[in-house]
Amino acid sequence: MTAIHEIPCDQCLRARLMGIDTHEEAIVFMREDCAICRAEGFTANTRLQVKSTDRSLIATLHTVSAGVLPSGVIGFSDSAWEFLNLSPGDEVEVRHAPLVHSLSALRRKIDGYELSEHEINGIIGDISRRLYSDIEIAAFLTTCATGGVTRRETRALTDAMVKSGNRLQWPEYPRVFDKHCIGGLPGNRTTPIVISIASAAGLLIPKTSSHAITSPAGTADTMSVLTRVDLSLRALKRVVNETGACLAAGGRVGLSPTDDILIRIERALNLDSEGQLVASVLSKKVAAGSTHVLIDMPVGPTAKLRDQNQAQRLARLFSAVAEDLQLVLRCVITDGTQPVGYGIGPVEEARDVLTVLRNQAGAPADLADRAVLLASHLLAMASGESDAHCQEQARHLLTSGAANRQFERICAAQGGLREPTGARYQAVLQAGRSGVLAAVDNVRLAQLAKLAGAPSSPAAGLRLHVKVGEEVSQGQALATLFATTPGELAYAEEYYSRNHKLFYVGEPPE
Structure with missing residues (x-):
């Protein structure tokens, strides 16, 4: 300029x-x-x-x-x-305002043409320089969602978004690992556990995560309950050099910042283009200096990915673009039929993370099992050993306390480990009938937690007491709702009273 x-x-x-x-x-x-x-x-x-x-x-x-x-x-x-x-x-x-020349490329995309790398660089560059209005960004995202984005366009989008921000380099390390979940599943807070297991095994894994966009908690929101996550680029590198890992928020580091602008508009439009999703995820992995990436893809009727066909299609696109970028990538399709763990919301999810890492009684077995599974895939990518052997190794690192010691090292390097504190106001959500809990609605449960104040009020959210497949009696507690103000608690309770299709007792949803 x-x-x-x-x-x-x-x-x-x-x-x-x-x-x-x-x-x-x-x-x-x-x-x-x-x-x-x-x-x-x-x-x-x-x-x-x-x-x-x-x-x-x-x-x-x-x-x-x-x-x-x-x-x-x-x-x-x-x-x-x-x-x-x-x-x-x-x-x-x-x-x-001067003429923004890349708008002509946007019009070509609206007309159905495939854009060149030069045209996409122009659009992303102008967005990063704040030359596009929100309406123009919305037009770009909408036409990508409805008209589709080719593999070449997705590669170009990824490269352009990497160029828009900082890029970490780890010249002394030939392999740098990373993990990402595409989201859509409340309570799926495996990342702190996975990173602790993987780095305890000797993998370099500098993990940056985002704050929640549409969910009751992102990894950064949960970790901010436990330690400092808003690290500068210099502080992040220091933590990684000391511990082999970090669990930081990505905003201040400035990795692919244009993606944050696009995500804000996607959220308002409730759009989720597959090409844009792949470019969003991989641009931040490339910018973080990653060479090996694991993608967790939960699939379920009320998850972001609704069926296996959709998941397989997205996995193929991830793999193709990763190959173009010379990234080693593995996609793992996981169960997305119900929340993972018992907590939904930053504090409640932090409680689950700590109980699993500390091997405490009552720790959610599904969260521990999923974290072990995902960590084992990272170990297998690093060693070439069988998945079964690596799963046994990951389980030992968790149950022996090695992962917890590593987690404490990471938190100490980032500013110290804090214990989570709960919300002042709470209400019990009871079953209206007896029977087996046949299903839950992930979307509505997430909405309920957000109406209670999560994630802006970290202690707000839910603690589930029953899992799908378990017997419940009429009047039994299905979950406890937490809020930091009586008004937010009442607001969330009203939503629950008007939306009975959060917990399906006795019969599955149609």
Whole structure:
């Protein structure tokens, strides 16, 4: 971006932070009687180019009444302020937005054409430079979801997203391992256990995870209950060099940051393009310096992947693009019919993780078994030994306490291990009839936990008391609902009372 050393007085305004969080969408606020607005013909929702002394972005204009801002002042949303690296009172230049040339490639994609690597680089590059509006990003994601993304386009998307951010390198290590779950299954908090087992076995596995997007907890949310996860790039490398692993949040490290922009729009649209999903996952693995990647793919009627055919199709695309990127990749299709463990929400999932690592009585066997299975696949990728041998090795590392000691080492290097604290308010959800618990709805259970306040309130969520296939009696506790305020608890309870199809007792769903 071109540095600007002198800003013409007739186009300059003084910057003010409005304290409005619009997430990644760049918004600016100008008085409706602003002289620049009148002279340039700017109206609400106009796309503007805003330049500071050394940075530039395109933002959407919101006009405000004269009492909101002083004359000669322009307001900024949090993300726009941070991107331009502004300080209060800085002078900025405001002009009409220039032509964004990659929009012609977007129109070609809408018309059904396959895009070249150059065209995709242009689109992703312009998105990363904040030149696209949310509507334009939505158009790109929608046409990728409905029109499809080819293998070559997926490879190009992955490469372009890697280029948009930082890239970790581990020159002293020939093999770097990683693990990812495609999501859609509440409580599936295997990552801290898997990373502890794998790194206890000597694998280098610098794991960065995201905070929750649509779920009641992501790995970063759960780990933030137990230790510090917001590590700088320098701190992350130190932790990995000390312990052989990390369990950090990826946001501050800046790996494939454009993907975070795309995910925000996907979430709003409830879109989940297979090509975009593959590019999203693999771009962050490549950016993390990984050479060997394990993908956990839960399949179930209310999981993200609904059937085996869908899972196999996605696995083939993952494998094909990984081959193009020279990644060693293994996809493992797992059971996604019900939540894993007993806890849903950051604190409750952290409790499950600790009980499994500490081999405590009452630890959820399904979480331990799944973590051992996934860890064994990483060990097999590293050693070439049989899956059965590696599963026995992974189980020993867990039951002997070696994995727990390694987990404690990682947490100590990241800032220390904390014990989780529970929520103040709770309510018991009872069975309305007797019978066998035939099924649960993962989507509605996740929604219930979110309505209780998870993940923004870490202690909010659910603790399940019954698993599918177990007998229940009328009035028996199916789950306990947790919230940090009485209002959130009441809100979640109301949702449960209106949606009885969370637990199917006596008969499976149609």
